[in-house]
Amino acid sequence: MADIHVEEFYKDVAIALVQLYAAFPRRISLFVEDIAGPDDPDDFGLHSQRHMACFGALLWLCEEGFLRYVDTIRQEALDQAVLSRSAFTRLSAPAPQVLSEKLAPNTDQSGLPSSVERDRSTYIHLLRTALKSGSSSQISLIVQSTFFLDPELQSVH
Structure with missing residues (x-):
């Protein structure tokens, strides 16, 4: 059995790709809460580990060439995100x-x-x-x- 964070990574990746595919070729804002669920930042405004893991998965997708985005909206979303050609072709x-x-x-x-x-x-x-x-x-x-x-x-x- 895989570590729970790896299973969550796969689920986050799958949800993000499905959302991007459904909007393709439009650029969309890809919100972490739409993928990982609601987050309740602590007293200092820091997000939960689960939220940050999902945000990290989205950034990883970009680093690996599966999507492109224009900017981040704090640690809440990727703004103007779209699938890369290779990801769209593969899906x-x-x-x-x-x-x-x-x-x-x-x-x-x-x-x-x-x-x-x-x-x-x-x-x-x-x-x-x-x-x-x-x-x-x-x-x-x-x-x-x-x-x-x-x-x-x-x-x-």
Whole structure:
């Protein structure tokens, strides 16, 4: 089992990417509270460790080239954030069938229009599905597979 902060990182990354994808190509303000939940700063105005971990995850996404932003709004948000070309392309790409089967093993897509099948096979759809499930292991698997390229899953594609 992964450390809780790593599981929270994967969930924060997934939520941020889904929000950015939904707004693409518009630039949006990406608020930490919309991702990690409400925060209650202490008497000195310092945010909780959870809030700062989520803010750090957003900055990491930028440093790794998954998104761009114009400025920060204190430690509350990234202002004018947008997915990078490579992140948008990756999220729009079809995922290996074995990954889809791991996340939704009993989903029969036969008989669906090809456009719906294509949409349901993308990484962004799998991210949304994993977030809806609430399963930390599913969220971790799809985030890792989307951006860290699990060699075992990629070879099946």
